Amino acid sequence: MGSTSSTLAKIPNAEDLMQETGFTPAHLVRLYDRFKVLDKDKKGFLTPQDFVAIKELAMNPICDRIIGAFFTSGGETLDFPSFVRILAHFRPIDKNRPKEPTSPDPINSRSNKLKFAFQLYDQDKDGKISRHELLQVLRAMLEKQVTEEQLESIADRTIQEADLDRDDAISFEEFRKSLEKVNIDHKMSIRFLR
């Protein structure tokens, strides 16, 4: 399509991005348009304030954690390639992809999706979800619906169910195991193009 290819030309390193993330040109263009919309001041990059400005996102209980996941390593700027790389986690898994043992997992593999979810809990990046971190997330999600005691019991039970090595924290492997029955592809994918 004419408009797609002309917009595509404006995106720097489009070919590499598509190769890395698996997005089609149409997807990439759509994301580029969205990036421009979010970048109201036309800075060329996004800041956390641009994210907070999205009305519906601001109402999300884990809004700050999601924004934090975009701005990894504490930076205040997000350029387009990084934006796309994060969003690539939410592409549906390609079932027909040939499995080459030597090449790295694509960004949207089940394992990488789970790692992304894990880091939402693990704010201090020590590779484990501590009881305290779990409580914070539970508190954010359940807000005023439960008492503090109930929160603590639920957190206790959550850790008890998953914690196999009894260190009172959930490692990534334990996290992955507790979600083995869940269809992660279904739960963590978005159909990007309408």
Next chain:
Amino acid sequence: TALLPIHTWNLPGSSMLNLWMPMTVTYIHLLLLLLDPSSALMSTQDPPPSLGNHSMDKNDVDEAEGHFTVPIAFRVFSVDYHHVQAPFEIVLWIMLASLAKLGFHWSGRIPAVVPESCLLIMVGLLVGGVIYGVRHTAPPVLSAEAFFLYLLPPIVLDAGYFLPGRLFFENLGTILWYAVLGTLWNVLGIGLSLYGLCQLGGWGLEEVSLLHFLLFGSLIAAVDPVAVLSVFEEIHVNEQLHILVFGESLLNDAVTVVLYKLFESFLRMPSVSGVDVLAGGCQFVVVGLGGLCVGLFFGLVAALTTRFTARAQVIAPLFVFLYSYLSYLTSEMLHFSGIMAIVTCAVTMKQYVEANVSEKSNTTIKYFLKMWSSVSETLIFIFLGVSTIQDVHMWSWPFVSSTLFLCLLWRALGVLLLTAVVNKLRRNAVTFRDQFIIAYGGLRGAICFSLVFLIEDFPKKRLFITTTIVVILFTVFVQGMTIKPLVELLDVKRKKRVLPTVSEEVHCRLLDHLLSGIEDVVGYWGQHYWKDKFEHFNTKYLKRFLIREDKQPKSSIVRLYQELERREQMGETDEGKRERSPAM
């Protein structure tokens, strides 16, 4: 469905006495023996079967004329059957149905092989046969009015109240796709091909018009919720598959209603124009949306009413039943889809009612719904069996077998084509195995049966009735019995028997929030976006208005946690507890 009742119980009152004498003469003997020591009186009062009426009437007449030949002073003991006749007979039928169901569950290995519906139909056939053998006339037929007004609503209400809401709405697009387009495809396919075959076949059916065949197609194509529920309850396929088949059977009611009435009114009109067909198409929207709105209205009113039941908790469940039934009746009165109304009503009011009423009332609601729907279902199947024994069956091998074949063929083709299209738009593709079960699980039941009786009389009506009965019996028996082994053979994904763990629930909730956030970032109005929007609206306005101040509903995480704790305290393990609805 919204159709005017024409038939009522088509038997004269007094012959019902003779009907039950063969079956319950022992029962009454025992009863009388227990109640009365004096055998002399008993023998006068217990007439032989064939003279049942006459001796009673004679005694009454004697009394009236004041002829006391032997003054036994006044009657210490007498049997006055007419006084209690109607409720007595209803209770006896229900008792028969329930005893059959009990016996079925105690009969060793049979329940594993034969679904309940088949056994009940067989009992019905037996009873019908006995009645026919004794009286040499046709046994009572399941009247359409009794079916649509009394037997169908409890089943649909139970199904709607316990519908897995989230799963249903996630798959709503696919369900509607199958329900609307699939039914249309089947109706037109079966109607037109039957017409074509009859024109060419030389089976003596050339005079039957195209409209009659289309009418027949519209009633035979629809998947029946009662039959689907009954069979699928026992095979435990994965929830997505279950909701697809079941949701389709519920929502295709709107299409069936419209098409049936459309063709029926076309039959009465001298000529049909294109405008009329278009009006029919609009009517479909009216019927569907109308049912929806009626259901929504009554659901919200019911929710509001339960807000104030704190001081009279005992009658709180009654409001649930009354409002639901009212929504069904109102919808039928307005010629909307009753099934859609009652399902919408149940789905709408459930979360608010659960929060507002006490635990005991919630349990009451649950068990009353289960009980009523179970009784209804049993009665429906027994009557299907009884009504099969008819005086006049018109049989035609080619017509019956081609109808059966075409039903299966068009359903299979329809499912294949529709799924091929819809899979492109779904996140979770419907696999070929699932598609096979969807096509194979398209069971017909009592709705077709009642609808065929309501057709206006025309020369070949009895043939249509016979064919419908054959199709229903085939789908329930053959497909119903073989679907379980097929599910195992094809290794279709089964239902998870255990509850999720709390950590699963917590993490999944996190993922929901995450995906909502990502959808917001990308600006994509997907499922999470709409779900969130509804949740916000719900929390901000609806819950405040419809739920008592002190009783805000609990999060699913909290509920799951409490349920798991409760079970552990009771000493039940997850594997031991079965999730299926109690098949009482």
